[in-house]
Amino acid sequence: MRSPEELRHNLSRAILHVRSGHATSRRVLADALRLSPSTTGYYVDQLIASGHLAESGLEQGRMGRPKRMLRTVPGAGWFAGIEFNAERVQAVRVDFSGAQTRTLTHRLPEDADTASVLQEIARLITELHEGRKGALLGIGIGAPGLIDPAAGVGVHYAFLPGWRNVPVRAELAKHFEVPIILKNNLRVIALAERWFGGGRELDDYVILGPRRGFGIAVVKHGRLLDGQHHATGEIGRWVWPLNGEGGEMQQALCSAAVWRRLAGVTSTAPLPGDLRAALQSLAQVDGEAWQGVVNDYARVLGLLHLLLDAPAYFLHGPLTALGRRFCTDIALQTARLMPALKDMPPNIVASSLGDDAGALGAASHAMEAWQPRS
Amino acid sequence: MRSPEELRHNLSRAILHVRSGHATSRRVLADALRLSPSTTGYYVDQLIASGHLAESGLEQGRMGRPKRMLRTVPGAGWFAGIEFNAERVQAVRVDFSGAQTRTLTHRLPEDADTASVLQEIARLITELHEGRKGALLGIGIGAPGLIDPAAGVGVHYAFLPGWRNVPVRAELAKHFEVPIILKNNLRVIALAERWFGGGRELDDYVILGPRRGFGIAVVKHGRLLDGQHHATGEIGRWVWPLNGEGGEMQQALCSAAVWRRLAGVTSTAPLPGDLRAALQSLAQVDGEAWQGVVNDYARVLGLLHLLLDAPAYFLHGPLTALGRRFCTDIALQTARLMPALKDMPPNIVASSLGDDAGALGAASHAMEAWQPRS
DNA sequence: ATATCATATTGCGATATTGAAATATATGAG
DNA sequence: CTCATATATTTCAATATCGCAATATGATAT
Structure with missing residues (x-):
């Protein structure tokens, strides 16, 4: 598609490739995106202008003009990743360059219920931000049990009392005006493995x-x-x-x-x-x-x-x-x-990832879904 | 992509959708291709001009302007599908609209060897064409055992004496100047199920x-x-x-x-x-x-x-x-x-498909791989 | 009848992306 | 020092594709 939507999609793909470290220069990025070098250069210019990417020196190959290395700008924003089950809520803060910059864990009391879990999630997201700069760009949630990802609803989870058709996204949207994206526990771990493992x-x-x-x-x-x-x-x-x-x-x-x-x-x-x-x-x-x-x-x-x-x-x-x-x-x-x-x-x-794999994966999910504004 | 290659790819995608019967009008085709109606109209005009598609009357829906129905032109060419194992070679002729128009089966003798199988395949393809009009556009082969699809080589099959690293594509290319495409037996059946089952x-x-x-x-x-x-x-x-x-x-x-x-x-x-x-x-x-x-x-x-x-x-x-x-x-x-x-x-x-599922699938494979010339 | 609505196709100006050529920067040979 | 070769980036005219508006067609309500 040649729509503005597709342009934004391509820009976000470019960022994902640079962040992953697979694409280090315009030329390599062009190969990764399967776009022409000219188009890719145009994208990179835009993303540098918007503050999402930056050049970080040159790298000389065996021959020819050196690559102008690209990297994502850590300060361009951050993503929150949450994973929870009946025992604990885990939260990680991942900056725009994909680095994990804070990790929080909250053990839930024995009698935790739906409301207290949601409240705790909101509290942890706020706490992740304390004392740091940059804008929150997206929230990813890894939820246990049966999920409706499209609706952002937790359908059923046996080990949390009253956890039935919980409108997780809608509840959190009251506190945070960013995209909120929900996925099953194990599935976000698969994403964590792709990004960090x-x-x-x-x-x-x-x-x-x-x-x-x-x-x-x-x-x-x-x-x-x-x-x-x-x-x-x-x-x-x-x-x-x-x-x-x-x-x-x-x-x-x-x-x-x-x-x-x-x-x-x-x-x-x-x-x-x-x-x-x-x-x-x-x-x-x-x-x-x-x-x-x-x-x-x-x-x-x-x-x-x-x-x-x-x-x-x-x-x-x-x-x-x-x-x-x-x-x-x-x-x-x-x-x-x-x-x-x-x-x-x-x-x-x-896996080389620890107990926070789920939260990391949830953050990855938010990163993958993110798109630049305009 | 804006390349001519991508244009051809889109044209062939358009044909596949029309042939499958999923896309019946320009508008529906646009949705299926995930392209805009205007672009799709442009494609359809080209394909009608080149004789691959035709309009076949109007169909009135519940409301609004009637659809101008699209169909593939049967006479625009045909595909050969071959499947074989140690016992028999099967061949089907499929016209450009995806209709099976001829089926041939040849039982192999007990002492069949590599050369006789290849010869029989070539003979059947020629026989498929006898008495019919239209150009052969592609050949699909479903081969047993281990395959190298990229090279078009049958690597190994235990039940045919001497079947080791057989250059199937190269051999057939001596007789037929069309794309020849090789795939495992069971895999072409999966394609047959998609197209015909x-x-x-x-x-x-x-x-x-x-x-x-x-x-x-x-x-x-x-x-x-x-x-x-x-x-x-x-x-x-x-x-x-x-x-x-x-x-x-x-x-x-x-x-x-x-x-x-x-x-x-x-x-x-x-x-x-x-x-x-x-x-x-x-x-x-x-x-x-x-x-x-x-x-x-x-x-x-x-x-x-x-x-x-x-x-x-x-x-x-x-x-x-x-x-x-x-x-x-x-x-x-x-x-x-x-x-x-x-x-x-x-x-x-x-499966609703019979014993010729493999050959049909091989033909489907050729259909899917086909692209218009210029 | 006539207005209004829903859907299908066409025309056109705007633009995202390309291919080809030009430019930049390195290595190595003579 | 100069030239050939190799790789990376930039420039730019050409064009495939888009969004939008216009047009076409018929259903339904008034």
Whole structure:
């Protein structure tokens, strides 16, 4: 399209490429945008004039005229990223150049309800800004449970009392006059991986999210897959064992269940306050319980890898505390259980992002959606 | 882009939309192309002048000026679609309006080799044209085994002696001076489903292909998924049983295995000459063997549906001879085995396309790739 | 009848984007 | 020092495409 809308879209694409560090000069940016160098130069001039981009010196290649390096201007504004569940609200401030400049966490009380969560989100966004300059450009929210992204509504979430058809966007719009964008928890993590994690170089990857339940997010051709019932990746609800009946896989493979199995406690035992720390202390264990967990994960990865054939599987959530050995053991065992994968074991990596992956991803979402004014 | 290349691309997109029947007038076409009505009018004028499109009367809607209906001109040329495996070569002729106007099948002798297959393909393409008018515009090939689509080379196929690194495109280019385009068997079937089958209205669907082996093709956002090792959908190589070791799923679920189980013969028994007919005669059976097969397929569909959440699963290959009951039984059993799917059972349908789906898909591939000359 | 509304197509001036050529800056060979 | 080659950016006329206004056609209400 040749509409002004399309121009703005192209300008924002240009900024995304420069921010990501993939495009460093006008010429490279032109290739990335699949636009001509002349057009790209015109864009860059506009964006420099509007204060969104700046030149940062020259870089000499092997030959020829040096590149005039481009970067995004940190002070051109900032984005708020929020992720929450029944236990906590996390908030990050990301400046216009994509740097994480502040992180806040608020533990929710046991009796938190819908109103208090919304209030807390608004409070954290305000607090993110305190003492800093620059304009808020957008708010991204990663919300748990079932979401209606178009309406900006949280449809249902079992672990927060009264969380049904909550108009998150509308409520926050009372306090902040910027675009507010809502997405599922696991899906924003997929975005975080693209911007801040190992997905930077990849067009295809899979997020493994064993947390309270067990879902996965699949990115193919740079796009998150979404299904008819928004149930894509809901593999936590597979029957378990795989050729049995009754139970759900997430009962055996969610983070709490893995801790229980490794710690050797019954399912009625209380969970530790800090699951991540508790798991870390178990990262060196071995024996039957460890093998059992690895084996179960390998079964799942085998199925996934022959179906999705992704170049990387990023493990997220508390189980990353189990360290690299957990991932390599699973990959090895996958190749053993699934002979077809002998020569192409899945590349499983613990995400380099921490517990704030969701909030970072929410901020990424806001960054991706942002467009210059006119 | 303002390039002539992009203009041609848009013209071919316009033709694809008109041919598919989705776009019936200039206005509707503009929406489909996401271009402005004025631009679209300009395109349509050009394409009418070049003889690719024609107006076919008016259609009065509920209100307003009637649509000036558009259609593709059948005589503007034709496409050849070829699919083959170790047993037969199939060829279809599809005219410019997307109508299948001729179908040829050639059974290969037991001792067929690489050269004879290539020769037969060339002969069939020539025969497709006999007695008809119009120019050949493109050739699509659906080839079995491992393919290098970019090079137009058949890399490997176990069931044809000497089929290794066969330069299919180069060989055929000696006889035909039109674009020749190569794709995997199952993948062209996915295209056939989009153009001629139930995928016309769908952006997302899955092809189930239990034939010699068992692979699936997944279409999401209108695009076929492809993986790092071109192994996306190779679920026939899942271990079987699912939580066991050793065997591959396709040994139990490929079309021949299903026939054996339903017919109650051992795995050493010879296969019937016409597997499809043999299966059709078994479509009314019931009892343990039937339940067993349905159960196994339901296990697989349950896993797939919670992962892909597709609105439709199209069954292809000989097993379609088992009729609608086979599909509905599987869907029912899936919902039973996988409680999470109780309210969203998979929509499994026997493809409306017959044995020539592959050849039709190959022709579709050629149609999609075609672009007007200048 | 006639006004008004909804939709489809055409015409035209405005503009976003291109391709080609010109310019800028580096390396290396003779 | 000069020339050839390589890469990056800038300039500019040419044009594909857009938005908008005008025109066409018929449905419905008054």
